[in-house]
Amino acid sequence: MKTNVAFFYGCRSVEHEVSIISAVQAMMAINKEKYDITPVYVTKDGEMYTGEKLFFIEEYRDLPKLLENCKKVFFVRENGKVLMKQECEKGFFKKEIPPVEIDVAFPVVHGTNCEDGTIQGYLEFLGLPYVGCDILSSAVGMDKAVFKDVLMKAGLPVLDCIRFTSREYLSDKEGIQAKITEKIGYPLIVKPVNLGSSVGISKVNSAEELDEALTLAISFADKILVERAVTKIREINCSVLGDVNECFASVCEEPFMSDEILSYENKYLSNAKGGQSKGMASLGRKIPADLSEERSNEIRELSCKIFKAIGASGVVRIDYIIDGETDTVYANEINTIPGSLAFYLWDATDMKYPELCERLIELAFRRQRNRDNLTFTIDTNILSGVKLGGAKGTKGAKF
Ligand SMILES: Nc1ncnc2c1ncn2[C@@H]1O[C@H](COP(=O)(O)OP(=O)(O)O)[C@@H](O)[C@H]1O
Ligand SMILES: [Mg+2]
Structure with a gap:
């Protein structure tokens, strides 16, 4: 069957x-x-x-x-x-x-x-x-600030940031702007912590532009983060498939930007013929990315470490920023359900899309089998002697 x-x-x-x-x-x-x-x-x-x-x-x-x-x-x-x-x-x-x-x-x-x-x-x-990540790893992956925290704790490289809520910003705009200017400096990037596709993200070149960018970001999310903008930037992505016991990294890709920030339009609508977007698969990119073998291996190994650090499962895509000034690799974000399931990266790693789907389904069943072996109920007689004072006990209770 x-x-x-x-x-x-x-x-x-x-x-x-x-x-x-x-x-x-x-x-x-x-x-x-x-x-x-x-x-x-x-x-x-x-x-x-x-x-x-x-x-x-x-x-x-x-x-x-x-x-x-x-x-x-x-x-x-x-x-x-x-x-x-x-x-x-x-x-x-x-x-x-x-x-x-x-x-x-x-x-x-x-x-x-x-x-x-x-x-x-x-x-x-x-x-x-x-299929895919469980509740916790999905939640960690979606919140860019929590993702940074988990990686920092694991000693993995991320850009430092300042974070605050929209309420905090609205109640002390000047204080928060001053702190950002002092601690981060310009140019900087403002991001809602939990959105994707560049929605609500802005690059800010001077203090005069800061309020506009923050006002835009808080219209999309409650929590905001600000980090320094990497000016000599290269972006590299790598996919990981597996679970915390065993995982593999794909070849790396380099997506190309036509704007300062890789925007929603860049991501999904470029190369879309007759309005038919091919999703992430249509984005201008180089696969495999033009990297030395050493750098490529460094990113692939880092990807598996990040995958395990957040307890991921299934297929994810981890996006990196390389700072050309210092030649440093920073993990920027993880997509726990990547656009087009990153099938084009696995295709280039010698795994066709039908096989990728099959592996993902096998991983889902494997996790379920492991869970089935855990004990979720215990037999107790705790209820047999319980008295809560009958109907009287509930009198006046506010339900
Ligand atoms: N610190 C940064 N410095 C320079 N550019 C950045 C920085 N962070 C993000 N960007 C640019 O903004 C884009 C979107 O940011 P990202 O964190 O990937 O959010 P999203 O979840 O919307 O994809 C990135 O692909 C990159 O082009
Ligand atoms: Mg991104």
């Missing part, structure tokens, strides 16, 4: 559309002889839909029409299984639609409200094995 894989994608995120591209690519690539595929498209409102038309990227151009041709679904746990059920059709002669048993979830979501541990929490709660 084939394994039924449910792809979850879309979601309430600024990277909703990119997630659709990544997921449709993965659903096209995966080996259909071995797996049955169930697309689960999550709308920006958090409603879940399935249907045959979801396999075709062109269909997403007219979303209301697409959803009319799909079925709204929900998931339940019954008798140790996870079932996808369709909402019953309205009317007297409503059709009973048989539930579909799901074996494993494959989240292909990007950004906050999903990639950050949210969807992983939902899947854990259902008790459904799933």
Whole structure:
């Protein structure tokens, strides 16, 4: 019998559309002889839909029409299984639609409200094995400030930063600006800690531009970080596949910028013919990156250390900044569900996309098996002698 894989994608995120591209690519690539595929498209409102038309990227151009041709679904746990059920059709002669048993979830979501541990929490709660990082590593990977903390503790190289909340900034703008000017200096970079695709990020060249950049950043997120801008910059990315017991790094890539900051447009819309973006796979890049063997090995080894330091699983992409002034490599960020699942890096490392998907699913089952061996319940008779004073005890309680 084939394994039924449910792809979850879309979601309430600024990277909703990119997630659709990544997921449709993965659903096209995966080996259909071995797996049955169930697309689960999550709308920006958090409603879940399935249907045959979801396999075709062109269909997403007219979303209301697409959803009319799909079925709204929900998931339940019954008798140790996870079932996808369709909402019953309205009317007297409503059709009973048989539930579909799901074996494993494959989240292909990007950004906050999903990639950050949210969807992983939902899947854990259902008790459904799933591909990729667990709740904690997803959350650490999404928060650029916490990611820095974890790496620093592990002795891994990151740029130092100042961080504060939007409330702190609004209540002491001058104080915070003065601290930034003194401790970081110009040029600097302002970033919301938990967004992707360069949303809300600005380069600031002087104190006069600082307030505008911070005001923009706090319109996107509650927590902000500021770090020095590397002016003689080279950006290198490397993917890692595996789990904390055993992981491998891909070849490195060098994405090219046409602007000061690698923007959303650079990332996803360049090379898009007739408006058809190929996701991260369409970005201008050099694979393998033009690096000495020594530097490339240094980055690949560093990537595995970072992967283990945050307790990652599945496939991730770690992005680096090389400061040309000092020839130092800094880890900039980790994408725990990278655009296009970084398949193009694995392709260049001699692993085709269908095999990458298969390995990811195997890792999901392996983690589940390890969990199944853990003890999650203990038998106690703690409730047998408990008295809470009967109904009287609850009198006046504020529930
Ligand atoms: N410290 C820095 N110095 C110079 N450029 C930077 C720095 N940090 C980020 N950038 C630029 O901004 C881009 C986006 O920043 P990044 O931290 O990768 O956020 P995102 O999650 O949005 O991709 C980077 O790809 C790089 O071009
Ligand atoms: Mg980035």
